[in-house]
Amino acid sequence: MKVAVNKNFNGLINVNQTIFKNTASKAKNILDTQITSNSEFDRVGRGDEKSNDILLKSTNTIVDDKLREIKIAIDSSANKFEELLEHNEDSLTKKKNSSKLEMNEKKDSLKEIYKNPWSVSVSGIINRYNISNGESVIDRRLNDNHIDRDVQINYGIALHHNLYNRWTLRIGAYLIKYNQSTRNIDSNIINFESLEHISYDVDQQMLNNFIAVSSTIEIRQKFTYLEIPIQARYSLIDGNIDLATIFGFQNRLLLNDQTFLTSKSKELLIGKSNNVYDYGVSVHLSLASRIHLYKKLYFNVEPAIYYHIQPFDNRGINLLSEFRLATSLEYKF
Structure with missing residues (x-):
């Protein structure tokens, strides 16, 4: 029973790590985008004020979109993690009930054998x-x-x-x-x-x-x-x-x-x-x-x-x- 629990728990950790790695990768892309935008802004910043405003708005829009993607990814990973936990608890409960049933059947069979x-x-x-x-x-x-x-x-x-x-x-x-x-x-x-x-x-x-x-x-x-x-x-x-x-x-x-x-x-x-x-x-x-x-x-x-x-x-x-x-x-x- 302990081995089964550890395997299920390790599986949850591996799945969760995969989800957060994907989320971290997206966050890194945002930072890279931000750095690139800042570099572009520094390069173009020497221009007129109207061009600077356009570039700043474009950068902010990209960042907001990426942040929304991160939030959606985090919410999705949290939901999947909760689903996996519930599934694991259900499987553990079923295994416990099955073990109890098997033990009771063995006891009944032993009673039938010995009178x-x-x-x-x-x-x-x-x-x-x-x-x-x-x-x-x-x-x-x-x-x-x-x-x-x-x-x-x-x-x-x-x-x-x-x-x-x-x-x-x-x-x-x-x-x-x-x-x-x-x-x-x-x-x-x-x-x-x-x-x-x-x-x-x-x-x-x-x-x-x-x-x-x-x-x-x-x-x-x-x-x-x-x-x-x-x-x-x-x-x-x-x-x-x-x-x-x-x-x-x-x-x-x-x-x-x-x-x-x-x-x-x-x-x-x-x-x-x-x-x-x-x-x-x-x-x-x-x-x-x-x-x-x-x-x-x-x-x-x-x-x-x-x-x-x-x-x-x-x-x-x-x-x-x-x-x-x-x-x-x-x-x-």
């Missing part, structure tokens, strides 16, 4: 599960009883890393809860003090008093798991709305296991299940969609089917399936 592969998401999850053959996890004598499995609202976080154009690897941490109630229990058939798959942790007298004063009793169980999923996402359609399949597996750690007897508004914690594994594994498959909201912010919707591999020690419970609908906000770095 940060990392993103993070926060999820809200609703889930509902079902046991394939409907066997009770409390006592086999309750297999025919009605079981209500609540829909739960859960949450989690995940870290995403884009591997290739369409593949993304994801790892996260989810807190998942399950609640179920076994209803319509006949106290004449079921002994609440000796349920098959319950480890009791309650005072016997408190348990007897609760049973004695309760006309209808239900058994309520609550489970809470910490899940660490490892998932692969493949984009089927890439755009403002991205459709993809997600598959993977997760390790499950049992955090909470409680069993209650409930009657109307009363509730008594009696212990926990003795047939639930503290650690488990599950696999899942999902059809997901990602919607571009604003700049680097995205909204994900992921309905999925989960299969939990042998979560209970019951031989009669083959497979526990679960439906989940996860929604999340994802921010791409």
Whole structure:
């Protein structure tokens, strides 16, 4: 840029010097004319007074004409100099704008070449599960009883890393809860003090008093798991709305296991299940969609089917399936 400016400025100086040389040449001609006229005047001045006046007027006319020519030449050179300055400023401005545009285009191209592969998401999850053959996890004598499995609202976080154009690897941490109630229990058939798959942790007298004063009793169980999923996402359609399949597996750690007897508004914690594994594994498959909201912010919707591999020690419970609908906000770095 400095070299271009110096060249333009030197060009202006050279043009200006040429103009003023021409002007100086004209001024020299005037002086020569004046000297010649003075010499002629001295030569002729010895004549009569009328001849002298004629010669003087002629000389003055020539000088005035030459002075006008000098003035016109100076004005012309000044105008040309100003035009050249304006032209030079315009060219410099255009070059600066062009350089800025080129730099911006290079920055944009570099941004397109490098895209940060990392993103993070926060999820809200609703889930509902079902046991394939409907066997009770409390006592086999309750297999025919009605079981209500609540829909739960859960949450989690995940870290995403884009591997290739369409593949993304994801790892996260989810807190998942399950609640179920076994209803319509006949106290004449079921002994609440000796349920098959319950480890009791309650005072016997408190348990007897609760049973004695309760006309209808239900058994309520609550489970809470910490899940660490490892998932692969493949984009089927890439755009403002991205459709993809997600598959993977997760390790499950049992955090909470409680069993209650409930009657109307009363509730008594009696212990926990003795047939639930503290650690488990599950696999899942999902059809997901990602919607571009604003700049680097995205909204994900992921309905999925989960299969939990042998979560209970019951031989009669083959497979526990679960439906989940996860929604999340994802921010791409």
